[in-house]
Amino acid sequence: MDITVNILLTIATAATPLLIAAIGELVVERSGVLNLGVEGMMIMGAVGGFGATYLTGSPWIGLLAAIAMGAVFSLLFAVMTLSLATNQVATGLSLTLLGLGLSGMMGTSFVGQPGERLPNLYIPGLTEIPVVGRLLFGQDPIFYISIALTAAVMWFLFKTRTGLTLRSIGDSHTSAHALGIKVIRYRYLAVIFGGACAGLAGGHLSLVYTPQWVENMSAGRGWIALALVVFASWRPWRVLAGAYIFGAVWIGQLHAQAFGIPVPSQFLSSLPYLATVVVLVLISRNKRLTMMNTPASLGQPFVPDR
Amino acid sequence: MMRLELVKRPQRSMLFSALSPFIAFALTIIAGAVMFALLGVNPLTAFNIYFIEPISQVWQLHELAIKATPLILIAVGLSVCYKANIWNIGAEGQFILGGIAGSMIPVLFPQFEGPLVLPLMLLLGMVGGAAYAAIPALLKTRFGTNEILTSLMLVYVAQLFLDWLVRGPWRDPQGHGFPQTIQFNDSAVLPELMPDAGRANWGFVFALIAAVLVWILMSRMLKGFEVRVLGSSPRAGRFAGFGLNRMVFFAFLLSGALAGLAGISEVSGAIGQLQPVISPGYGFTAIIVAFLGRLNPLGIVAAGLVLALTYLGGEAVQSALGISDKVARVFQGMLLFFVLGCDTLIHYRIRLVGLALTRPEGAAKREAAPKLKEAR
Numbered sequence: 205m206d207i208t209v210n211i212l213l214t215i216a217t218a219a220t221p222l223l224i225a226a227i228g229e230l231v232v233e234r235s236g237v238l239n240l241g242v243e244g245m246m247i248m249g250a251v252g253g254f255g256a257t258y259l260t261g262s263p264w265i266g267l268l269a270a271i272a273m274g275a276v277f278s279l280l281f282a283v284m285t286l287s288l289a290t291n292q293v294a295t296g297l298s299l300t301l302l303g304l305g306l307s308g309m310m311g312t313s314f315v316g317q318p319g320e321r322l323p324n325l326y327i328p329g330l331t332e333i334p335v336v337g338r339l340l341f342g343q344d345p346i347f348y349i350s351i352a353l354t355a356a357v358m359w360f361l362f363k364t365r366t367g368l369t370l371r372s373i374g375d376s377h378t379s380a381h382a383l384g385i386k387v388i389r390y391r392y393l394a395v396i397f398g399g400a401c402a403g404l405a406g407g408h409l410s411l412v413y414t415p416q417w418v419e420n421m422s423a424g425r426g427w428i429a430l431a432l433v434v435f436a437s438w439r440p441w442r443v444l445a446g447a448y449i450f451g452a453v454w455i456g457q458l459h460a461q462a463f464g465i466p467v468p469s470q471f472l473s474s475l476p477y478l479a480t481v482v483v484l485v486l487i488s489r490n491k492r493l494t495m496m497n498t499p500a501s502l503g504q505p506f507v508p509d510r
Numbered sequence: 511m512m513r514l515e516l517v518k519r520p521q522r523s524m525l526f527s528a529l530s531p532f533i534a535f536a537l538t539i540i541a542g543a544v545m546f547a548l549l550g551v552n553p554l555t556a557f558n559i560y561f562i563e564p565i566s567q568v569w570q571l572h573e574l575a576i577k578a579t580p581l582i583l584i585a586v587g588l589s590v591c592y593k594a595n596i597w598n599i600g601a602e603g604q605f606i607l608g609g610i611a612g613s614m615i616p617v618l619f620p621q622f623e624g625p626l627v628l629p630l631m632l633l634l635g636m637v638g639g640a641a642y643a644a645i646p647a648l649l650k651t652r653f654g655t656n657e658i659l660t661s662l663m664l665v666y667v668a669q670l671f672l673d674w675l676v677r678g679p680w681r682d683p684q685g686h687g688f689p690q691t692i693q694f695n696d697s698a699v700l701p702e703l704m705p706d707a708g709r710a711n712w713g714f715v716f717a718l719i720a721a722v723l724v725w726i727l728m729s730r731m732l733k734g735f736e737v738r739v740l741g742s743s744p745r746a747g748r749f750a751g752f753g754l755n756r757m758v759f760f761a762f763l764l765s766g767a768l769a770g771l772a773g774i775s776e777v778s779g780a781i782g783q784l785q786p787v788i789s790p791g792y793g794f795t796a797i798i799v800a801f802l803g804r805l806n807p808l809g810i811v812a813a814g815l816v817l818a819l820t821y822l823g824g825e826a827v828q829s830a831l832g833i834s835d836k837v838a839r840v841f842q843g844m845l846l847f848f849v850l851g852c853d854t855l856i857h858y859r860i861r862l863v864g865l866a867l868t869r870p871e872g873a874a875k876r877e878a879a880p881k882l883k884e885a886r
Contacts, residue, residue: 240658280847287514289858290850293597293658294801298846301794305839312834424666431659470674477666480659481649488655507516507858 209335211455216343217413219451220350221246221405225429226436226443227350227357228401233433234361235394236374238503240296241281243426244303245399249274249406251307254314254417263322263411267346267404270411274403275396277303282395286388289505304420311417319415322346344412346404353401358440370394374499377506387506402426424477431480435487437497446483453479516858526855531802531809533855534848535816541844551831559830560823570822572708576780577818580605580789582717582811583772584796586724587765589805593728595741596761600646600661601769602793603668604639608770609777610672611638613691613784616698617680623697631698631774632716639770640763642668647762651755657762665793673786680784691784700779713775718811720768725807737761769793790821791839798846817842 225242232239252273257266281299284290322344325331330341361367370390373380377387409421428450436442457472465472488494542560543553564570584601591598612635615627645664649655673689682692700711728734740747740757747754777788799817803810824838854860 284847284851287516288851288854288860289516290854294592294797294846295850297599297797298843298850301798302840302843302847305836305841305843308836309834309840312836424663427659427662431663434656434659468674468678470670470677474667474670477663480663481655484655484659485649485653488649489653491654494654507518509518 215451218454219447221408223350223447225402225405226432228398232398234374236501241299244300245274245402246406246426247307247422248277249403250410251311253407254410263320270407275400278399314417321415346408515861530852534852537848538845564822569708572710575710575714578814579713580772580792582814584769585799585810587768588800591761594737597658603665604766604769605773606668607642608635608639608773612774616694627697635770635774636767640767643762643766711779713779721807
């Protein structure tokens with residue numbers, strides 16, 4: 205029983221950063237903006253979170269720093285694509301490249317330093333309940349944030365007027381603009397929210413998942429988060445399901461390596477990436493599902509003609 | 511509060527079209543100066559070490575050519591993709607597969623020597639890269655799968671595959687356990703151009719030839735026109751009878767083959783064997799090269815040399831000033847940012863205006879009135 209609980213816990217830990225980054229990107233894409241810089245914002249969050257923890261000794265300050273780092277970094281993308289109407293694909297790519305370089309440079313002195321882990325929740329009495337206790341009341345704080353965030357985004361997008369407005373902008377920025385909606389302002393806020401989420405996801409990597417700084421430690425998770433949004437056809441609860449499936453694949457291959465299954469470890473390591481490709485193919489075969497849900501003005505630059 | 515406002519130009523500005531890479535480079539230098547100052551280094555000293563010293567001797571120019579070769583080869587192929595609005599960002603993986611496929615001959619048949627070896631290796635490299643690029647192309651045309659994500663995911667798979675090969679079945683048995691293949695025999699190594707002066711090999715010539723050929727293709731042949739039409743307006747392209755699916759394959763196979771050629775040229779020329787890592791991110795840096803070169807093959811040759819210099823400069827400041835060579839990545843990222851930003855100037859004029867809310871209602875209306883007339 206204990207093994208099952210431990211496996212479930214590690215799956216949750218592996219799924220959390222994917223979930224948070226994907227939920228953030230989902231809001232961004234619902235507003236009609238494609239930010240391919242998730243990987244870059246994530247790694248900046250990771251280095252910011254570790255750095256602030258290292259300097260202040262408090263992983264909580266590190267957590268805030270990770271969020272702030274992601275948000276500030278995404279602002280760069282927002283100014284370029286929204287105010288200067290640059291190509292979103294190219295700008296997102298450059299955000300990722302810049303983030304990978306900048307984080308590597310900032311983190312040079314952190315390599316090999318011991319980190320501090322965010323403490324797990326502990327409620328006397330509740331956490332000690334066998335099996336469910338640790339699953340429900342004994343995880344890291346970011347896990348709870350990720351679940352709350354998913355619920356909040358679901359409610360915001362589909363139950364509030366502002367959420368409706370945001371989705372309408374994503375479907376047709378010209379119509380929204382004609383109705384007097386401040387398209388650019390909404391998109392700025394969406395992009396910054398996405399950046400903050402990606403930063404938080406990065407913070408999870410360097411404060412919970414492996415509390416240390418390793419160069420390129422995001423290892424493509426930002427890209428998998430982007431794929432998750434497509435896989436989920438822009439629905440928050442499907443992102444949740446997808447993130448946990450991927451978390452399971454990620455943990456499954458690690459366990460398989462540890463058990464010494466006679467398959468080269470490199471093949472097992474490539475499973476999450478191959479799974480992403482397979483899942484994308486399966487979902488895109490269903491034309492109706494993707495066509496109906498894709499925000500219609502996704503990725504197109506918008507310049508208001510006043 | 512101020513905000514930026516873009517005013518569409520009636521036609522694209524030729525002036526800024528020519529100037530924008532230079533403005534971008536100047537802005538990168540300024541931002542780089544700030545960065546070095548923040549790191550506590552005199553910017554002038556740093557720039558001297560970064561941009562001047564690495565190319566002040568002839569042998570160093572050869573090193574520059576070695577670094578520029580893969581960048582130019584890959585970027586030339588990518589420029590065709592991006593012109594057609596097809597987003598192959600997995601060139602890094604195609605580069606690796608090209609390197610692996612081409613190395614099959616010297617690794618598996620080390621006794622095979624003679625003048626046939628190299629041409630076969632180069633051909634296999636191109637086939638390997640193109641075959642790997644065909645996967646995202648097939649998935650896109652067959653199932654409509656997003657090529658950005660699939661091509662990128664395959665990069666990780668390629669890296670792990672190479673890692674397995676050189677640690678497992680292809681490891682040199684006499685290599686004292688080091689994860690690497692045997693040294694290629696002499697007939698499997700790309701010859702140097704001027705062995706007395708430096709290490710630059712024939713790969714650089716391939717890069718120049720590829721740039722010229724693709725330039726001719728894009729500017730003088732129907733295929734190039736097809737690429738541009740489908741890229742700017744797929745609808746117009748359909749009316750003209752150009753097939754989008756065929757274009758996806760064409761662009762991916764061409765860019766994959768060139769990335770594969772870059773891979774085998776690097777392995778056989780600069781390295782001489784397969785190692786767990788054969789590229790410091792050439793496939794990604796080439797994306798920057800493609801944009802800095804304005805997606806024009808001849809511009810890409812110049813841009814490739816500039817980006818190659820950022821690699822050399824990064825190594826130089828690391829050894830001279832003890833700054834991480836990641837500084838090269840930062841320079842490359844900033845450069846792409848500024849290039850994309852400056853490109854806005856080609857199509858738009860930028861105005862700084864006060865926020866409309868702070869102005870009296872009447873002023874906005876009075877401004878709006880003549881606009882309406884214009885519109886009619």
